[in-house]
Amino acid sequence: MSPKAPYTPPPTGTIDILAFYAVTRPEHVAVLEDGVPYRYAQLYQDVCKTVTYLRSLNLGENPKAAVEVKNLYMHLILTLGMEALGICSMSFAANEAAGIEPLVQDFDLVLCTAQDAPTQSKNTVILDQAWATLLSEQSPEQPLIQTRFAPDAPYRIIKTSGTTGSLKTLTLSWDMQNRRLQQFQFLAGMTGSTRYAVALGFSIQAYYTHCTACLRAGGTCIADSRQTLAHVIQQHDASHVTLIPHALIDILDHLPAEYQKPTNLIIFAIGAQVSGTIRQRVKDRLATNLIESYATNEAAYICTMQADGIGAILPGVDLEVVNDAEEPVYDQPGVIRMRSETLIQGYRDDPATTKRMFKQGWFYPGDLGILNQNRILKLIGRADDQLNIRGIKVAPQPIEEAILNAFDFKDVGLCMVPDAEKGDQVWLAIVTGGKDKMSQADISAITPKLTPLLPSAFGATQLVFLDRIPRTATGKIQRDVLRKALREIS
Numbered sequence: 001m002s003p004k005a006p007y008t009p010p011p012t013g014t015i016d017i018l019a020f021y022a023v024t025r026p027e028h029v030a031v032l033e034d035g036v037p038y039r040y041a042q043l044y045q046d047v048c049k050t051v052t053y054l055r056s057l058n059l060g061e062n063p064k065a066a067v068e069v070k071n072l073y074m075h076l077i078l079t080l081g082m083e084a085l086g087i088c089s090m091s092f093a094a095n096e097a098a099g100i101e102p103l104v105q106d107f108d109l110v111l112c113t114a115q116d117a118p119t120q121s122k123n124t125v126i127l128d129q130a131w132a133t134l135l136s137e138q139s140p141e142q143p144l145i146q147t148r149f150a151p152d153a154p155y156r157i158i159k160t161s162g163t164t165g166s167l168k169t170l171t172l173s174w175d176m177q178n179r180r181l182q183q184f185q186f187l188a189g190m191t192g193s194t195r196y197a198v199a200l201g202f203s204i205q206a207y208y209t210h211c212t213a214c215l216r217a218g219g220t221c222i223a224d225s226r227q228t229l230a231h232v233i234q235q236h237d238a239s240h241v242t243l244i245p246h247a248l249i250d251i252l253d254h255l256p257a258e259y260q261k262p263t264n265l266i267i268f269a270i271g272a273q274v275s276g277t278i279r280q281r282v283k284d285r286l287a288t289n290l291i292e293s294y295a296t297n298e299a300a301y302i303c304t305m306q307a308d309g310i311g312a313i314l315p316g317v318d319l320e321v322v323n324d325a326e327e328p329v330y331d332q333p334g335v336i337r338m339r340s341e342t343l344i345q346g347y348r349d350d351p352a353t354t355k356r357m358f359k360q361g362w363f364y365p366g367d368l369g370i371l372n373q374n375r376i377l378k379l380i381g382r383a384d385d386q387l388n389i390r391g392i393k394v395a396p397q398p399i400e401e402a403i404l405n406a407f408d409f410k411d412v413g414l415c416m417v418p419d420a421e422k423g424d425q426v427w428l429a430i431v432t433g434g435k436d437k438m439s440q441a442d443i444s445a446i447t448p449k450l451t452p453l454l455p456s457a458f459g460a461t462q463l464v465f466l467d468r469i470p471r472t473a474t475g476k477i478q479r480d481v482l483r484k485a486l487r488e489i490s
Contacts, residue, residue, distance in 0.1 A: 012178070015084045015144060017216050018044045028192070030215060031073045032222045032236065038073050040218075048140035050081030055141070059108045064088045064157065066104045067202070068096075068112040072223040074131060075202055076211065078111060086149045088171070090157035091202035103159075103169065151175035157348070158205045160297040169348045170298060177209075179342050180300045183314070184213045187291070187301060188240060188266065194219030197238035199229050199247060204473055205297055206270050210242050230255055230286075239264055244271040244475040245278060249410065252281050261285060270295060271474030273309055273379070273397065275404040294379060296365050298357075300342040309379035309398075316340055320362075321371040329371075333380055336369045337362040368395060385479055387416045387426060389457045402453045403428075407446065413469040415482045417462075426458040427486045429466045464489060 018040065021028070026041035038046075059065070065087050069075045075091070082089045090107075092100045094115070104110050110117070110124040117124055127134075156172040172180070188210070190196075196214040198221055201207060211221050222236050230251055233241060243251070248269065265287040274282075274292055282290050292305035302319065305311035313319050321334040339362050346354035357364050368380040381397035396414035403412050411431040418424050428450075443463055454461055470481040 013083060013174075014080060014212060014216055015047065017218075018047065018080070019144065021218055025192070025218060028218065029220045031076065032220055032224075033072050034224055034226060036073075043077070043215075044144075045140055046077045046135065047080045047084065048144045049135050049138040050077050051084050051144060052138040052141045053134065054081050054085055054087065057109065059087065062086075062088070062154070063108040064090070064106070064154075065109040065111065066090045066092060066100070066107050067110075068092050068094060068117075069127060070094070070113070070225075072198055072211075072221065074127070076215075076221075079202075079208070083155070084144055086153065088154040088157060090159070090169075091208060092159070093201045093203040096159075096203060099167070100159075103167070149174060156205075156208075158297050159203065168350055168353060170344050170346075171348055172344065176342065176344065180209055181213050181216060183301055183316075183342055184209055185217060187293075187304070187314075188213065188268070190214055190217035190219055190240065192218035193239070195236060195239045196221050197229060197232050197236070197241040198223040199241055199243055204270075206242055206268075206295075206474075210240075210268070214240070228254065228256075230259055233262065233265060234259055237262070237264075240266050240268070242268045242270060244473075245269060245274050246272075246411075246471065246475050248274065248278055248282060248286070252278070252286060255285060259285075261287060263288060265289060266291060268293065272471070272476045273305070273401065275401050276308070277405045294377070296363075298344050298363055298365065299338060299340060302338060302340075303377055305379075309401075311377055311379075313375045313377060316342075319371065319375075319377065321369050321377075331370065331372055333368055333370055335364065335383060336367045336377075337364050339363060382476075385477075387414065387458075389416070389424070389426065389455075389459075392457045394455055394457060399453060399455070403450070406449060406453060411469045413477050413479070413482050415479055415486055417483055417486050425460075425462055426454075427462045427464060428454075429464050429469060429482060429486065431466055431469055 021040040022044035027039050029037045030040045030043040031038040065082055067075060067078050067089060068091070069078065079089050079091070108123055111127055112124065114126050114128050117126060152173045152175065154171050155174040155177045158170050158172060160168050160170065190213055194214050194217055196210065196219060198211065214221050222232060222238060224232050227235070229241070232238065266289040267282065267287045269290060269292045279290060293301050294303045294305055294311055295301045301314055302317055303311040303313045317338060317340040319336065319338040320328045321336055323329050323334050343363050346358050357366070366383050368383050370378045370380065381395035385397065386393045386395055400412050400414055403409065409430055409432055413429045415427050415429065416424055417427050464486065466485070470478040470485070472478060
């Protein structure tokens with residue numbers, strides 16, 4: 001008689017945890033939206049009803065579904081219901097509806113509001129006001145049993161455009177999502193008393209992960225479309241919030257006079273690096289605890305960051321900086337590569353990009369850095385962002401950071417603009433928040449202070465005022481788009 005294989009418990013699903021909370025803390029508020037409390041017992045009940053509805057659609061084997069719903073609670077119960085049935089979900093935002101159409105053509109279900117429906121998508125269900133009625137008519141499937149699917153089964157589809165603007169998608173497995181949730185809970189220290197202020201849209205994966213992590217911890221997700229985020233934070237004594245740098249700037253610029261900096265608030269800054277000036281403003285006025293991170297959709301969190309782009313690599317992450325020969329180097333600039341238990345293995349339907357960025361188990365995110373023997377990393381910038389000036393390569397991000405720290409600008413962006421007649425020129429785009437044109441007097445006033453911050457290799461840098469710097473959803477500069485705009489000006 002052959003020995004039995006050792007028992008390997010399946011990954012714990014969010015539905016398993018919600019079922020537990022529905023019994024052990026039924027009256028604790030899971031979601032507080034626009035002043036309406038949804039307690040754990042009701043959340044679980046509504047997820048069960050959603051499962052009944054989704055099951056009635058007969059989506060078939062290994063279905064995929066896309067969701068665009070602004071209402072936080074509705075979005076949560078839809079995606080949680082999908083998790084319960086093993087439906088691979090993807091969230092998109094209203095402003096992505098037109099561009100998302102080709103992607104969702106092979107999806108089995110698209111749930112959205114009328115104004116945000118991809119125009120030619122098949123299997124689209126318009127929810128709108130009918131959703132409340134539809135949900136109330138369902139008989140809850142209780143007790144709800146979490147579907148047990150293979151650890152490598154598709155769980156979540158993530159869109160990532162990066163700084164080039166080209167849309168790529170990747171798939172998180174059931175096991176991978178659980179690992180990422182555990183990683184974030186380790187970083188955030190979320191508990192049953194967590195009060196997470198919701199600030200971003202579900203189309204940004206970090207938002208989805210952080211909300212889910214809060215619910216798995218037994219905490220409360222808070223959203224209020226009637227108030228500013230600063231009011232939500234203060235009124236509801238929020239303990240956690242996730243923001244991109246430009247959202248931080250917007251909050252700081254519109255803080256109400258009566259706002260009192262809380263002592264327990266933790267702000268997670270994601271996406272682009274936070275400038276030193278903004279970092280100080282945050283700690284002076286908004287929150288004492290600011291956690292910056294280096295993370296990607298492909299790998300999740302890689303390290304936590306301190307000032308000047310310096311950070312400690314997280315446990316469980318293997319990271320190297322390599323030279324042109326792909327040999328590991330220390331204390332000198334090079335290309336970052338990494339691997340971890342939270343790393344995917346490639347992109348959906350994009351073998352060329354997968355081959356370029358995933359090599360021999362390593363992921364090459366396209367970033368430059370300096371690593372020391374103590375696993376402390378200093379980020380330099382994007383490899384494809386480097387300005388090649390007569391053979392000299394210069395990373396723009398540290399220069400942009402220095403300029404933002406030295407001037408009261410809203411935003412800046414450096415870009416190389418090829419010119420057949422004048423030769424390649426470096427342009428500095430400036431956003432002041434006020435003007436849209438630069439006078440000679442303006443240029444003369446800032447030049448003495450600006451010149452020492454610009455490498456001599458730049459030569460005569462062209463200055464221009466813009467209304468905005470084009471950035472990704474997570475705040476990274478889209479230099480190709482910026483270059484196109486500057487070409488039109490020149």
